[in-house]
Amino acid sequence: MDESAGLSQRLKEHARALGFDHVGIAPARPGPHAHHLDGWLACGYAARMAYLARDPERRKDPRFVLPGAQSVIVCALAYAARDSSTLPADRPRIADFAHGRDYHLVVGEKLRALEAFLHAEAPEAVQSRAYVDTGPVLEREAAFLAGIGRYGKNTTLIHPTLGSRFFIGVVITTVLLEHDQALAGDPCGSCTRCLKACPTGALRAPYELDARRCLSYLTIEHRGVLPQEARPALGNRVFGCDVCQEACPWNARLPQQPASPPVDDAPSLLDLLHLPNEEFSRRFGQTPVKRAKWSGLRRNAAIALGNTRDPAAIPALTRALADSDPLLRAHAAWALGRIGTPEAVAALRAALATETDPAVIAEIQAAQRLAAQ
Numbered sequence: 001m002d003e004s005a006g007l008s009q010r011l012k013e014h015a016r017a018l019g020f021d022h023v024g025i026a027p028a029r030p031g032p033h034a035h036h037l038d039g040w041l042a043c044g045y046a047a048r049m050a051y052l053a054r055d056p057e058r059r060k061d062p063r064f065v066l067p068g069a070q071s072v073i074v075c076a077l078a079y080a081a082r083d084s085s086t087l088p089a090d091r092p093r094i095a096d097f098a099h100g101r102d103y104h105l106v107v108g109e110k111l112r113a114l115e116a117f118l119h120a121e122a123p124e125a126v127q128s129r130a131y132v133d134t135g136p137v138l139e140r141e142a143a144f145l146a147g148i149g150r151y152g153k154n155t156t157l158i159h160p161t162l163g164s165r166f167f168i169g170v171v172i173t174t175v176l177l178e179h180d181q182a183l184a185g186d187p188c189g190s191c192t193r194c195l196k197a198c199p200t201g202a203l204r205a206p207y208e209l210d211a212r213r214c215l216s217y218l219t220i221e222h223r224g225v226l227p228q229e230a231r232p233a234l235g236n237r238v239f240g241c242d243v244c245q246e247a248c249p250w251n252a253r254l255p256q257q258p259a260s261p262p263v264d265d266a267p268s269l270l271d272l273l274h275l276p277n278e279e280f281s282r283r284f285g286q287t288p289v290k291r292a293k294w295s296g297l298r299r300n301a302a303i304a305l306g307n308t309r310d311p312a313a314i315p316a317l318t319r320a321l322a323d324s325d326p327l328l329r330a331h332a333a334w335a336l337g338r339i340g341t342p343e344a345v346a347a348l349r350a351a352l353a354t355e356t357d358p359a360v361i362a363e364i365q366a367a368q369r370l371a372a373q
C-alpha cells in the first residue's frame with residue numbers, strides 16, 4: 001500500500017472512530033453538476049441568500065478556497081428521523097435535523113479533531129480548511145464526488161443505506177489522498193413522489209428547488225413578512241420542512257423515533273408565541289433553531305396557530321396584536337383572520353382602531369377580508 005492510500009485508510013478509520021457514519025475522499029476539483037449553480041442563481045432560486053451568489057466560481061472549485069488543494073475529505077453524520085404522524089396539531093413541528101445540539105457544533109468539533117489527526121499523520125506540512133454548511137463549498141457535490149451518495153430529484157444527496165437524513169462536513173486539504181469513485185446510476189428512476197408531495201411547488205422540476213417557495217427557507221432563513229400564499233402550507237411547521245424527504249422511498253425503510261416530545265421539554269405553539277427572548281436563548285441557543293431568531297420563530301408560531309383554526313388560540317393571538325414587534329402583530333392578524341370566528345373578527349376590528357404601522361394595518365385589513373370569505 002502506498003503512502004497516500006495508507007494515510008487515506010487511517011483518516012477514514014479515525015473519522016469513523018470520531019462517530020461519522022460514512023467517509024469518502026474526493027479530488028479537489030469542480031464536480032460534474034457544479035455548473036448547475038449558475039443557472040440556479042440566474043433563476044433567482046437563492047431568494048435572499050445573497051451569500052450564495054458571492055463568487056460562485058470559488059464555491060464550485062475547492063482550489064479557490066484553498067490554493068494547492070488536492071483532496072476533500074467528506075464526512076456524513078446521520079440524524080434520526082421522527083414519526084410526526086402522532087404529533088398533535090397544537091404542537092410545533094420542528095424538522096428532524098434541528099432536534100438536539102446544533103450540528104454546526106457537533107460536526108464542526110469532529111472535523112477539527114479529524115484535521116488535527118491529519119496534521120499529525122501527514123508526511124509533510126499540510127494546509128486544510130474544515131466546513132460544515134456555512135463555508136463557500138458545494139457540499140453535496142463534494143459528497144457526490146467522494147462516493148457518499150447520489151442526487152435525488154428533491155435535490156438531497158441520498159446514501160444507499162442512510163437515505164438523505166445526514167449532515168455533510170468537509171475538510172479540504174493540500175495532501176494528495178486516494179480518491180474514491182462517485183456512485184453510478186440514478187436513485188429515482190420514474191419516481192416523482194417528492195415533487196408531488198411538496199406543499200408549495202418549490203420543487204419546480206426534478207433537481208430544481210426554488211427557495212423562494214420552500215418552507216425550509218421561509219421558516220428558517222427568510223426575515224420579515226412571509227408571503228400570504230405560503231402561510232396555509234406551513235401547517236404546524238415552525239422550523240424547517242421534511243416533506244420531500246418523508247415522501248422518499250429511500251428514507252422509508254429507516255427506523256423512526258416517536259415525534260413526541262418534538263424537542264426536549266417542548267413548548268406548545270401557544271408557549272412559543274409569547275416565549276420571552278431569554279427563554280428562547282435558553283431553550284434554543286445550542287440548537288439549529290436559533291437561526292430563525294426569536295422574532296422569526298414567534299412569527300412562524302403565529303401562522304401555525306392560525307392554521308390550527310382553533311378558537312382557543314384567540315386570546316393569545318389578540319394579545320400578540322399589541323406586541324412591540326410589528327412582524328408578530330402582522331402575522332397574528334393573519335392568524336385571527338384564518339380562524340375567522342366573530343371573536344377573532346372583533347379583535348381585528350379593535351386592533352385596527354389603534355394600530356399605526358401601515359404594513360400591519362394592511363395585514364389587518366387583509367385578515368378581515370380573509371375572515372369574511
Ligand code: B12
Pocket residue numbers: 033034035036037040049052095096097132133134135136137138139140141151154155156157158164165166167168169207208209211214216217220221239240241242244
Ligand atoms: C442554501 C441551502 C439550503 C436552501 C436551498 C436548498 C437547495 N436545494 O439549494 C434551503 C434553505 C431551502 C435548504 C433546505 C434544506 N437543507 Co440545506 N443547505 C443549503 C447550503 C448552505 C447550500 C446549498 C447550495 O449550494 N444550493 C445551491 C444548489 C444549486 O446546490 P445544490 O442544492 O447542492 O444542488 C445540486 C443538485 O441540485 C445538482 N443538480 C442540479 N441539476 C441536476 C440534474 C441532475 C440530473 C443531477 C443528477 C443533479 C443535479 O447540482 C447542484 C449543484 O451541485 C448547503 C450547505 C453547503 N454549503 O453546501 C445546505 C445543505 C444542502 N442542506 C442540508 C439540509 C439537511 C437541508 C434540509 C433537509 C433542512 C430541512 N429539513 O429543512 C432542507 C432540504 C431541502 C431540499 N430539498 O434541498 C444538507 C443536505 C444533506 C443532504 N443529505 O443532502 C446540507 C449539505 C447542509 C449540511 N452541511 O449538511 N438548504
Ligand code: SF4
Pocket residue numbers: 154197198199200201202203209213214215216217241242243244245
Ligand atoms: S423542504 Fe418542503 S417546501 Fe422545501 S422543497 Fe422540500 S417539500 Fe418543498
Ligand code: SF4
Pocket residue numbers: 152153154155187188189191192193194195244247248249250
Ligand atoms: S421521492 Fe422519488 S423522485 Fe424524489 S428523491 Fe426520492 S426516489 Fe427520487
